[in-house]
Amino acid sequence: MRLSYPTNVKVVKVPCTGRVDVLMVLKALESGVDGVYLAGCEIGDCHFLKGNLRAVKRIAYAKELLKEVGIEPERVEMYHIATSDGPRFAQVAKEMTEKIRALGPNPVKDKNKAFKA
Amino acid sequence: MIVGNRKPLEEILEMVKPYKKILLLGCNECITVCAAGGEREVGVLASELKLSRAKNGGEIEIKEHTLERQCDFEYIDQIKPFVDDYEAIVSMACGAGIQYTAERFPGKVVLPAINTTFLGVTLEQGVWSERCQGCGECILHLTGGICPVARCAKSLFNGPCGGSSNGKCEVNPDTPCAWQLIVDRLKELGQLENYEKIIEVKNWSTSRDGGPRTRVREDLRIPKDS
Numbered sequence: 370m371r372l373s374y375p376t377n378v379k380v381v382k383v384p385c386t387g388r389v390d391v392l393m394v395l396k397a398l399e400s401g402v403d404g405v406y407l408a409g410c411e412i413g414d415c416h417f418l419k420g421n422l423r424a425v426k427r428i429a430y431a432k433e434l435l436k437e438v439g440i441e442p443e444r445v446e447m448y449h450i451a452t453s454d455g456p457r458f459a460q461v462a463k464e465m466t467e468k469i470r471a472l473g474p475n476p477v478k479d480k481n482k483a484f485k486a
Numbered sequence: 487m488i489v490g491n492r493k494p495l496e497e498i499l500e501m502v503k504p505y506k507k508i509l510l511l512g513c514n515e516c517i518t519v520c521a522a523g524g525e526r527e528v529g530v531l532a533s534e535l536k537l538s539r540a541k542n543g544g545e546i547e548i549k550e551h552t553l554e555r556q557c558d559f560e561y562i563d564q565i566k567p568f569v570d571d572y573e574a575i576v577s578m579a580c581g582a583g584i585q586y587t588a589e590r591f592p593g594k595v596v597l598p599a600i601n602t603t604f605l606g607v608t609l610e611q612g613v614w615s616e617r618c619q620g621c622g623e624c625i626l627h628l629t630g631g632i633c634p635v636a637r638c639a640k641s642l643f644n645g646p647c648g649g650s651s652n653g654k655c656e657v658n659p660d661t662p663c664a665w666q667l668i669v670d671r672l673k674e675l676g677q678l679e680n681y682e683k684i685i686e687v688k689n690w691s692t693s694r695d696g697g698p699r700t701r702v703r704e705d706l707r708i709p710k711d712s
Contacts, residue, residue: 390526391530392526392529392530392533395530395534395537396533398537399533399536399540434495434530434534437494437495437496438495438534438537438538439538439541440537440541476540476541477537477540477541
């Protein structure tokens with residue numbers, strides 16, 4: 370298909386979106402990324418039955434935590450994209466990039482030098 | 487287990503405002519099981535605090551540490567080697583653990599990150615429910631294993647009251663009437679004669695009304711001079 374999607378999207382592979390924990394999302398934002406989205410399988414299509422449904426709930430929880438912190442919850446999103454749906458993957462990458470670009474950079478970026486392990 | 491809730495971030499941020507180096511102390515017991523103050527929640531709170539500080543241009547150094555328990559001094563004392571590197575401890579244990587940590591380190595500021603709520607059970611993953619108030623004198627043998635002290639809003643001993651309607655409590659339509667549960671269960675057990683018994687006025691001195699309680703088992707105590 371030779372589809373292209375924005376180069377700023379870094380793909381982190383996980384065996385299933387059910388593997389993704391709220392802390393992973395928070396740590397990513399802590400490290401200075403501008404946004405995080407999960408590309409899970411379509412609802413009802415999870416190979417592990419409920420992984421993507423768990424991810425939906427965890428992303429909702431992560432959004433609540435971000436609201437508490439005062440960071441835009443829109444920086445975190447859940448998408449459902451069929452494994453074979455390349456065009457949709459590229460479209461979502463573009464959509465999310467545009468959305469985050471409109472929000473501006475992560476407010477903790479460049480201020481996080483004070484972070485220590 | 488003891489069940490608690492994480493305090494809202496805003497409240498915790500206000501408490502830690504004066505500090506730049508904090509020790510965030512979780513507990514591996516009940517508060518881990520009720521998903522409020524275990525290793526995982528320590529990680530989430532640490533991340534939230536760091537994000538919030540960074541967003542507002544401040545600095546914060548957080549050491550995440552989760553003890554096996556915060557209600558036994560042998561475990562609390564494990565933080566001795568590094569506790570002085572931090573200005574304050576934020577404890578994610580229950581009220582007992584928070585206090586005992588403060589007691590072991592009298593010169594250290596210990597702040598609570600948990601609102602301790604009740605003694606309860608896990609109904610399903612993510613749902614906990616109150617079952618016991620530690621009143622010090624159990625009568626579950628008379629009430630079909632359902633506690634009127636903890637589960638009746640009025641702690642009635644000879645219920646139900648007039649607020650019981652269709653098996654629910656007037657305090658909250660989602661709360662079952664404890665006395666309805668008791669009667670149903672006694673019926674099932676063929677023990678309705680227990681319901682006929684008038685339960686006498688309770689001696690609340692065994693409960694909180696008698697002041698803070700201490701339990702001693704002399705046979706287990708280690709003499710101070712040994």
